[in-house]
Amino acid sequence: MTTILLLASLIILGYTACYLTVCAVSPWRRCRRCRGARYHRTTIGTRRDCPRCDGTGIRVRVGRRLIDHIRAEYRDGHR
Numbered sequence: 001m002t003t004i005l006l007l008a009s010l011i012i013l014g015y016t017a018c019y020l021t022v023c024a025v026s027p028w029r030r031c032r033r034c035r036g037a038r039y040h041r042t043t044i045g046t047r048r049d050c051p052r053c054d055g056t057g058i059r060v061r062v063g064r065r066l067i068d069h070i071r072a073e074y075r076d077g078h079r
Contacts, residue, residue: 023063031059 034050038057049055 019063020067023061023067027060027064028058029061031057 031050031053033052034057037050038053038055039047039049050057053059
């Protein structure tokens with residue numbers, strides 16, 4: 001039982017480390033709502049700028065926002 005828990009925790013730790021590395025190297029990703037097309041279709045069929053990415057087609061990853069928040073808190077706490 002402890003071997004399974006150790007293996008599971010190592011897998012989760014490895015996945016987290018890989019994701020944080022990806023967030024540090026490549027903080028931007030395609031918008032999931034418009035899929036990077038910069039617009040989305042409305043219910044009546046017209047095209048409008050995507051409200052999530054403001055028509056850019058890219059968004060900041062959630063992990064990068066977390067990294068930036070932690071860095072800002074650390075910096076503000078050490079002034």
